[in-house]
Amino acid sequence: MGDLAVGARSGHEGPEERPARSEESVPPAGEDAVPPGDDSGDDNGGQERDSDGTAPAPKKPRSFWKELPLLIGIALVLALLIKSFLVQAFSIPSDSMQNTLQQGDRVLVDKLTPWFGSEPERGEVVVFNDPDKWLAGEPTPNPNAIQTALSWIGLMPSSEEKDLIKRVIGVGGDTVECKGTGPLKVNGKALNEPYVYPGNTPCTMDDAGGQFKVKVPEGKIWVMGDHRQNSLDSRYHQQDKHQGFVPVDNAVGRAIVVAWPPTRWSTLPVPDTFDQNLSAAAPGAFGLVGAVPLVLWRRRRLTVGNTRVSGPRTAG
Template identity: 45%
Template sequence: MDMDRAGSVSARRKKSTLLFLRDLLVIFMVAVLVSFLIKTFLIRSFFIPSQSMEQTLVMDDRIIVNELVPEVTPITRGDVVVFKDPGGWLPAREEAQQPPLIAAVDWFLAFVGLSAPDSNDHLVKRIIGLPGDHVVCCNALGQLSVNGVPLDEPYVALPPGETKVSRDDFDEVVPDDSLWVMGDNRYNSKDSRYNGETPLEGFVPIDNVVGRAFVVSWPVDHWSWLGNYPETFAGVDEGAG
């Protein structure tokens, strides 16, 4: 009888362990599915591959991007956006070969949105001009103007002693369904100004926008919300037309 009782207890323990492992597997799979859906439809992580957005974003910062922009939420001037290369902005590069195990782990982390191995295939800039905007630089004070309205741009980083917000002057009208984008580190950013020889002449199709960056998530001491400075672009709509 004691042996039967011991066997019964052992069987119950084994069954409990299997049920526990099953529940853990279900929880894990649900977490993976939820992470995948969030990454696919809501938010996604990217890292900053260059110095073009300093001091707003520092190289190797991680940012969280709202993927509802622009499909659900409209984009606005001043937004910091992540977008796919419109063609010719980024140099061709060879894919680095990884050991199979590391490649598998990286794929899984990318699948659930915890890694961003394709960050080097995307760019991060600030929207300055929307479709139809007349973007001009620079006036006598070194300012950029949109639709005739000079902008006071507190986010811009300039070399010491420099007051002109762009090394080179330009005068552009943004085509339909396109954007004019610039880096905050104005003297170290290959943005719309310096891609005029590419197929789309420096403009970024709105369809190429992956989303709007809204927070710096890593490192912890860089954590901050990313604003779009509506006061900077106040009155620009009234000047459109």
């Protein structure tokens, strides 16, 4: 008849019959049923098959030579980003920063912190753009094609950039002073300068700019070389449009490491002499606080017992 057995319904109902299942439709105990047409259990891991039922051959990886241009392109982009925003190499062209830096040294300059509003601080060695023809008359290097390419991506210093490197002595609001052979003073406090070139005095006696007392405007810095007798720094540019001061906006970044040659590898920390309180505002504020009680006490002594000033008077 059919796959279903139905009981007669004349008079009373017989026991209910349930659909019969063939043995083929019942999964063996302990095994999961696999829906018809599901290939997930195949050895091919569910991958699509070719028209003849065979699995496709795996794709071959690209050869190294085909991927090399892509790798070079990524490396160039990363190098340009690092040069523009993080770190750049600069070459030391002169002896003005001896012995801290020697001619031919390569230094790495931090260019990241200025992006977050950081400004040069006292004691830092900074690279800055020429503010007003400080490098006039200096010879310009003539690099070859390879050096030009390497400098463009930041792996070598650029010969076209007109940059200088000096130590920051004063920042906006500071008074910097040199008398005689020194010591150099910032806001009236003497600096102990062990970084000054051996045999040099902190201040020079020449009339061209060695003797000075200047107040640094806001947004400017006063810079000097560590080789005081061989550095045309802020002292010798007081007649230019910036009066020897360097605009903060000209600062490229702080030199943090001497990276080359390997025998010269070292960091460039801020010397301890700049850790003392050199603030220009603090001495004046403390002086004012101390002067107020003295003035009040003196005024009280003069007025007590003096009838000429003790009472109110009108102008006559």
